[in-house]
Amino acid sequence: MQATIIEAINDALHEEMATDDRTLVFGQDVAESGGVFRATEGLQETFGGDRVLDTPLSEIAIVGAAIGLATYGYRPVAEIQFSGFLPPAFDQLVTNASRIRWRTRGELTAPMTVRTPYGAGVRALEHHSESLEAVYSHIPGLKVAVPSTPHDAKGMLISAIRDPDPVLFMEPKHVYRSFREEVPDGTYTEPLGEAAVRREGEDVTVIAWGAMMHKTREAVDNLDGIDVELIDLRSISPLDRETVVRSVKKTGRCVVVHEAPKSGGFAGELIATINDEALMFLEAPVERVTGFDVPVPLLAMEDFYIPQPPRIEEAITETVNY
Structure with a gap:
């Protein structure tokens, strides 16, 4: 259905x-x-x-x-x-x-x-x-x-x-x-703690989850000449470190997108994981595209708070061209 x-x-x-x-x-x-x-x-x-x-x-x-x-x-x-x-x-x-x-x-x-x-x-x-x-x-x-x-x-x-x-x-x-x-009829399961590689690529790993997957996919679709590997994290805990690290070792670059505030956001844990297990493979610093360190604003100001495709595109381009 x-x-x-x-x-x-x-x-x-x-x-x-x-x-x-x-x-x-x-x-x-x-x-x-x-x-x-x-x-x-x-x-x-x-x-x-x-x-x-x-x-x-x-x-x-x-x-x-x-x-x-x-x-x-x-x-x-x-x-x-x-x-x-x-x-x-x-x-x-x-x-x-x-x-x-x-x-x-x-x-x-x-x-x-x-x-x-x-x-x-x-x-x-x-x-x-x-x-x-x-x-x-x-x-x-x-x-x-x-x-x-x-x-x-x-x-x-x-x-x-x-x-x-x-x-x-x-x-x-x-x-x-x-x-x-x-969506299949009847019962089926998807595993918890296992990320999904939504798109294979060679130039840069881009990680997102939830609603930000769709903003990120739109940004990736707008890019020309950049081969993005797109990872949908799906579970925050347990974290699929293996998929993340394997991808970053392949591409040498990474951008993390989430709508939560930057300080203390989950991108920090992902960056720490990459530094622990794939630091020598990095060709550029890991970039974060996030919300801001303020309460979520009301009404139309939400659009300025949520990471939008132009911000994500800019971060990906800068990381690839570092």
């Missing part, structure tokens, strides 16, 4: 709930209204109010309930309406979900998924547009997945729900409905 990212996510939830009656879905407004973006539309009608539930407006309670259910054998899928609302539940992710396996020496696990839309570009209000993936990548025991296509959104979400440990599933809402692609 041809599907958008939001339709692929909805399809994945339908598939897993039909396959495994331990799978539960809950969060703010996910049941009766189908969620603010309609990602859970039709689930309550199909699977009933015992498995698809609206919750109070309390992120710490939503994630805490997921932890409790997961340790009792369920496969909860909790939705946090926007990733900017996730910090109140940070304590639950850090203190309980991510370390329950370690704390109990494997006696208990937390096979749970926390879905949340992230990123700017939809003219939302404050705390609705953050890109905080780097923060959560620092938590041992918590996987962080960021799909960029409908095919990956469905396959990776099914993998997340089936994973024996907690997964934070960050969905790029800026491209929720911006394009369609072929």
Whole structure:
């Protein structure tokens, strides 16, 4: 079928709930209204109010309930309406979900998924547009997945729900409905922790994820005479270091694109990895194209904050011509 990212996510939830009656879905407004973006539309009608539930407006309670259910054998899928609302539940992710396996020496696990839309570009209000993936990548025991296509959104979400440990599933809402692609019917999985090489190239490695994959692909398509190897990271944690390092050793140059602020952004971890494992192969410094060290601005100013193709093209050209 041809599907958008939001339709692929909805399809994945339908598939897993039909396959495994331990799978539960809950969060703010996910049941009766189908969620603010309609990602859970039709689930309550199909699977009933015992498995698809609206919750109070309390992120710490939503994630805490997921932890409790997961340790009792369920496969909860909790939705946090926007990733900017996730910090109140940070304590639950850090203190309980991510370390329950370690704390109990494997006696208990937390096979749970926390879905949340992230990123700017939809003219939302404050705390609705953050890109905080780097923060959560620092938590041992918590996987962080960021799909960029409908095919990956469905396959990776099914993998997340089936994973024996907690997964934070960050969905790029800026491209929720911006394009369609072929998505297989039925159940299939895409691996967590494995990057995808979207385009083979020899001159420079360009790395992005989520919504920035599409800005980056547009920039790459605009370039003449530069052979780009384009990598979709797909998972922030675990990080597919092997694919990144192998590519940089081949091209000798690298540009990283993300919409989060530059300081402390995940590009820094990628650059450190490249310096550790491929420094002697570099022919130019690794370039970063990122958001700015400010809160995401409101309304039309978002366009100046988000890395746009001209900025990405300039960084690629400068790196190749260094």
